[in-house]
Amino acid sequence: MKQVLIEMYGTPWEVARCAEVADVGAPGPDEVVFDVLAFPINPADMWFCKGSYRLKPPLPATPGAECVGRVTAVGASVHHVKKGDLVINLQRENWTQRRRVKGDDAIPLPPGIDLKQAAMVRINPPTAQLLLSDFVDLKAGDWVIQNVANSAVGRLLIVLAKQRRLHTVNVVRRAELAGELKALGADLVIVDGDDLAARVAAVTDNAVIRLGVEAIGGAATGRLVECVGTDGTVVHYGSMSGEDPRVGRSNFIYRGVRLTGFMLGRGLAKRSPEKIREIYADLAGQVLAGTLHAPVDTIYPIDRIKDALAHADKGGRNGKILVSPNGEI
Numbered sequence: 409m410k411q412v413l414i415e416m417y418g419t420p421w422e423v424a425r426c427a428e429v430a431d432v433g434a435p436g437p438d439e440v441v442f443d444v445l446a447f448p449i450n451p452a453d454m455w456f457c458k459g460s461y462r463l464k465p466p467l468p469a470t471p472g473a474e475c476v477g478r479v480t481a482v483g484a485s486v487h488h489v490k491k492g493d494l495v496i497n498l499q500r501e502n503w504t505q506r507r508r509v510k511g512d513d514a515i516p517l518p519p520g521i522d523l524k525q526a527a528m529v530r531i532n533p534p535t536a537q538l539l540l541s542d543f544v545d546l547k548a549g550d551w552v553i554q555n556v557a558n559s560a561v562g563r564l565l566i567v568l569a570k571q572r573r574l575h576t577v578n579v580v581r582r583a584e585l586a587g588e589l590k591a592l593g594a595d596l597v598i599v600d601g602d603d604l605a606a607r608v609a610a611v612t613d614n615a616v617i618r619l620g621v622e623a624i625g626g627a628a629t630g631r632l633v634e635c636v637g638t639d640g641t642v643v644h645y646g647s648m649s650g651e652d653p654r655v656g657r658s659n660f661i662y663r664g665v666r667l668t669g670f671m672l673g674r675g676l677a678k679r680s681p682e683k684i685r686e687i688y689a690d691l692a693g694q695v696l697a698g699t700l701h702a703p704v705d706t707i708y709p710i711d712r713i714k715d716a717l718a719h720a721d722k723g724g725r726n727g728k729i730l731v732s733p734n735g736e737i
């Protein structure tokens with residue numbers, strides 16, 4: 409079977425290759441085997457290839473934080489999924505044609521769900537949801553501000569916030585995105601820049617913003633922190649700039665702003681397996697209904713992983729790059 413391997417850390421499209429490897433074999437009693445139908449290339453996968461992600465396993469290694477698969481065999485003691493079911497996998501190493509995992513790591517998805525969207529259910533939808541639920545007790549009418557608002561997480565957050573009747577200020581780096589994000593439910597869309605806090609105050613009529621979520625790092629974190637109100641909270645959950653957050657200390661001393669961080673794994677680890685399945689059942693249901701949607705730019709076969717990675721690195725895409733390892737999407 410085909411599998412993506414990196415044999416050294418470096419520029420993703422230079423170090424990753426599609427290799428022929430041994431098949432995964434039959435499942436053990438508590439295991440599930442599934443064909444990988446699609447996987448997205450996320451920013452964290454790029455950092456994994458570069459060796460700058462928090463996980464840096466010995467090489468050769470296979471990237472891939474998420475995927476959607478179709479079950480081909482289950483062990484005798486696995487009862488929550490059966491042959492033919494669509495699943496997402498809570499474990500990594502998914503850039504391959506087939507996976508054999510512990511039964512508990514295979515989360516069933518509703519039949520009929522769009523495979524491209526299903527490939528992106530595992531990480532970004534619960535990230536957007538937990539960012540809105542785990543830090544500030546938000547009530548209908550409260551304001552939230554986010555940057556990278558055009559990212560998959562950002563777009564999902566707009567929709568989930570709207571469902572809760574929260575107002576969102578959405579910071580982007582491309583003005584032309586305003587119409588699309590407003591169509592999703594964004595209240596305000598604003599282009600990042602040095603005078604961000606003053607412009608946000610003007611367009612919100614000085615609304616008190618209780619939560620900021622930010623994934624750029626560097627000076628952009630500082631700009632977002634300045635937009636939240638006294639005693640507000642800013643959650644740093646990624647660094648598209650590759651820089652650590654830089655925030656003026658007066659925000660902490662004079663205004664009591666709290667800067668904290670989020671990682672999905674830590675957020676889910678606070679919950680029981682039943683609660684985790686409940687979260688995914690709800691989110692997958694919303695994907696099936698079309699309420700939650702992440703745009704897809706291009707789909708590549710696994711043999712063209714180098715082209716897929718180079719494309720994923722380019723700015724200005726209109727959605728995710730997906731890979732279809734078994735040619736089913």
Ligand SMILES: NC(=O)c1ccc[n+]([C@@H]2O[C@H](COP(=O)([O-])OP(=O)(O)OC[C@H]3O[C@@H](n4cnc5c(N)ncnc54)[C@H](OP(=O)(O)O)[C@@H]3O)[C@@H](O)[C@H]2O)c1
Pocket residue numbers: 450451452531532535556557558559560561562581582623624645646647648649670671672673723724725727728
């Ligand atoms: N902590 C967690 O558990 C967790 C979970 C999921 C995701 N994340 C993080 O969330 C962020 C978004 O992920 P995603 O999958 O939603 O991303 P995505 O869909 O691939 O979109 C990336 C976004 O980043 C913007 N961007 C790229 N480089 C930038 C820069 N130097 N300055 C400002 N903006 C930049 C892009 O802007 P354009 O649209 O203008 O190109 C795009 O909107 C990433 O940092 C990721 O690591 C964290």
